[in-house]
Structure formats: C-alpha cells, structure tokens
Amino acid sequence: MVKQISILFILLLLCANIVWAQRSVVLDDRAARKQWEEDQRADEYANSLRRRDWLKDRLILEMGMGTKFPTMGANWFGFGAGAEYITKWHASGFLTAGFILSHEDPVFEQYTLDGGLGWRLGFAYYLFPKNPIHLSFQVSYGTVFYDHVSEPSSNGSVRSILLCYGYEFDAAVSYLSDQWYFLQAIVGFYTIGNGIKAKGVKDRDDSFDSWGRSNPSWEWKLKDGYVSRITVDKADEAIPPIGVVFGVGIGFAFEEFFPDDTELRRRERESNKSKQNQFRRQHSSSFRN
Numbered sequence: 001m002v003k004q005i006s007i008l009f010i011l012l013l014l015c016a017n018i019v020w021a022q023r024s025v026v027l028d029d030r031a032a033r034k035q036w037e038e039d040q041r042a043d044e045y046a047n048s049l050r051r052r053d054w055l056k057d058r059l060i061l062e063m064g065m066g067t068k069f070p071t072m073g074a075n076w077f078g079f080g081a082g083a084e085y086i087t088k089w090h091a092s093g094f095l096t097a098g099f100i101l102s103h104e105d106p107v108f109e110q111y112t113l114d115g116g117l118g119w120r121l122g123f124a125y126y127l128f129p130k131n132p133i134h135l136s137f138q139v140s141y142g143t144v145f146y147d148h149v150s151e152p153s154s155n156g157s158v159r160s161i162l163l164c165y166g167y168e169f170d171a172a173v174s175y176l177s178d179q180w181y182f183l184q185a186i187v188g189f190y191t192i193g194n195g196i197k198a199k200g201v202k203d204r205d206d207s208f209d210s211w212g213r214s215n216p217s218w219e220w221k222l223k224d225g226y227v228s229r230i231t232v233d234k235a236d237e238a239i240p241p242i243g244v245v246f247g248v249g250i251g252f253a254f255e256e257f258f259p260d261d262t263e264l265r266r267r268e269r270e271s272n273k274s275k276q277n278q279f280r281r282q283h284s285s286s287f288r289n
Contacts, residue, residue: 039269055129057257060084060182066247067168068140068186070096070120074147074230075106077247078118090126100146100161111152114161118143124172132177138170144190147217147239149229162229164239166192166213182251187244194218194241197226204229215239
C-alpha cells in the first residue's frame with residue numbers, strides 16, 4: 001500500500017512539473033507575443049506621418065552640375081560638390097565649390113574655352129516635411145554665371161573665362177526621406193548688375209557693382225563707348241544683368257542628428273532585427289554545409 005502511494009505521489013509530481021513547464025512556456029509565448037505587438041505599435045508610431053519629419057537635423061553631402069554646384073554658363077555647366085545642413089526648423093545653410101572644365105568652343109573649333117573655379121554660399125527653406133518630395137526656396141551669393149570673351153588670348157587659341165558674382169534666387173524640388181540618397185532639381189534667376197556700364201566708369205577691372213555684384217562683360221573703347229567683351233557682332237549685348245539658370249544635384253543624406261527617444265528605440269529595434277537575421281543566415285549556412 002505504501003509503495004503504491006509513493007508511486008502515485010511521484011506520478012503526481014511529474015504531472016505537476018509537466019503542467020508547470022507547459023504553463024511557463026505559454027506565459028513566455030504570451031510575453032514574447034505582447035512584446036512583439038508593443039514593438040510593432042512602436043514602429044508604426046515611429047514611422048507614422050503624424051510624427052515623422054524627414055527634414056529634421058539632416059546633414060547632406062551633395063554634388064551636381066549647373067546652378068548651386070556652383071554655376072551655370074552661357075553654353076556649359078560647372079561641376080561641383082558641397083555640404084548642406086537642414087535644421088529642425090527646416091531652414092538650411094549650404095556651401096558648394098567646383099570648377100568649369102576647359103573645353104573646345106562649340107562654334108569655332110580652332111578655339112578653346114578657358115576653365116575656372118567657383119563657389120557659392122546660401123540658405124534655403126524646405127516645405128512638406130512629412131512628404132519625401134519637398135519644395136524649397138533658396139537664396140545664395142557667389143559665382144552665379146560665366147561666359148567667355150570673344151577675342152582669344154595672345155596665343156590666339158584660348159578664350160578667357162568671365163566669372164560673374166552676384167545673388168541668386170531659386171526654387172528647388174528635392175527628394176529626401178529616411179533613405180540615404182538625396183535628389184534635387186533647381187531653377188531660378190541671378191542678378192549681377194551691369195558692371196562698369198552701370199557705374200559709369202571706364203576701367204573694366206572695376207566691374208563690381210552695388211552689393212558685391214560683378215559683371216565683367218563690358219569694356220570701354222574711346223571710339224565706340226561701352227561695348228561687349230563676349231560678342232563682336234552685337235557690341236551692345238553683354239551678359240544680361242538678370243538671367244535664368246538651372247541645375248541638378250544628388251547627395252548622401254545622413255540619419256537624423258539629435259533624434260528623440262522614440263527614434264532611438266526604433267533604431268535599436270532595427271539593429272537588433274538586423275543582428276538576428278544575420279545570425280539566422282549564418283546558422284542556416286553552417287547547417288547546410
């Protein structure tokens with residue numbers, strides 16, 4: 001009798017251990033499921049449009065051609081690169097620098113168009129922070145346009161470059177989300193003044209007009225007065241004091257600087273998921289081998 005009772009007691013203990021083990025597994029599964037649901041809700045909130053701001057505290061390394069990178073010319077483009085930082089107020093500051101390549105004259109093959117260097121410092125304000133497509137307005141100062149003199153240099157084959165400095169006002173359409181890439185298309189107009197013709201002086205080296213604008217495309221000749229340096233046929237038509245320009249750019253956008261707690265937790269969860277997936281791939285690969 002005692003032996004039977006002992007066996008029954010042992011069986012009850014084993015059954016109890018099994019029940020408690022199953023209960024523990026169920027509780028662990030429920031806890032894991034609950035944690036997963038909380039993480040999902042947190043990710044949905046972190047990525048939701050009602051809190052997401054694609055423009056907040058973003059540093060962009062960019063390069064491109066045409067205006068802003070840093071300049072556009074009468075028949076060619078400048079190529080350059082720069083950096084831009086967009087603040088949490090969606091206003092940004094940028095600095096770009098670049099060069100104009102020396103190349104063959106598209107009209108007169110016996111001539112070569114001289115190259116040069118340019119730069120641009122500016123500010124912008126971006127709209128639509130919750131949409132990956134942004135409209136922005138920019139104002140900048142620096143090398144905004146260039147052309148070449150009509151008469152070649154003393155060696156008879158190179159037409160010297162004329163760099164114009166002034167202000168530019170642009171509208172741009174940009175793509176920027178949480179991805180790493182940045183795209184931008186720009187159109188605007190510049191103002192460089194009329195150089196020595198506007199100032200009424202006869203020294204072509206004194207081409208800087210009011211507010212730092214420079215249009216070196218005029219020169220003074222005693223017989224003809226003010227004549228253009230960029231054309232012979234139309235001596236009264238130099239580089240326009242106001243003109244239309246455009247350009248395109250691409251860039252690398254860093255993650256948001258100074259993220260809030262929600263964003264930090266989202267990045268941590270993404271990092272953990274990436275590590276888990278990498279571990280599973282390695283384990284699966286070793287198992288197959």
